[in-house]
Amino acid sequence: MTNITNFLNKHAAYIWDTTDLHHKESTAKLKVFLDFGDNADKRLDEISGADILDFCRWLKETRGISDNTINHYRSALSKFFNYAKDYLDLPKIPNIKFVKVKNQRVRFYSRSEVKQIREYLAGHKHAWLLPMFNIGMNTG
Known part of the structure; x- marks a missing residue:
């Protein structure tokens, strides 16, 4: 082995x-x-x-x-x-269990990050992404 x-x-x-x-x-x-x-x-x-x-x-x-x-x-x-x-083609590998972690840190986008995301999504092949992003930004 x-x-x-x-x-x-x-x-x-x-x-x-x-x-x-x-x-x-x-x-x-x-x-x-x-x-x-x-x-x-x-x-x-x-x-x-x-x-x-x-x-x-x-x-x-x-x-x-x-x-x-x-x-x-x-x-x-x-x-x-x-x-x-x-x-x-191993018959058995170690079973790896993950610990459930509660994320307590709230993340906010900066204005420049929001602008960059909107610019990226404006030219995206899936046109529905920009309106969904805007809804998310306005409703939380």
Whole structure:
């Protein structure tokens, strides 16, 4: 079976093929996971749900990382293991459970953001998006 570190190095570009920033952030999260305990030396089929739970607890307890940010780590791990399952036809991968997070931060658009959104939507192929945006902006 394939070593997890070797698999990450070989396949990271295919797993996160969206933007360079997303690729960098996701691989950085996986490397933090690999640096935890002896994960870097394990085979893919040796990683268990307990390894991931211990890692998430460690992030929270020692680094003080919020549940929302830990969910980003879980997401990177989930994407990695789902890709590995498909690529290697693994019979089983760790079950990764996300924590429900209540977002208490209210977000408001600035005037320049609203202007940019309206300009973008004005030329969009789906003409209904601009009126829907305007309704949302006026009704909350």
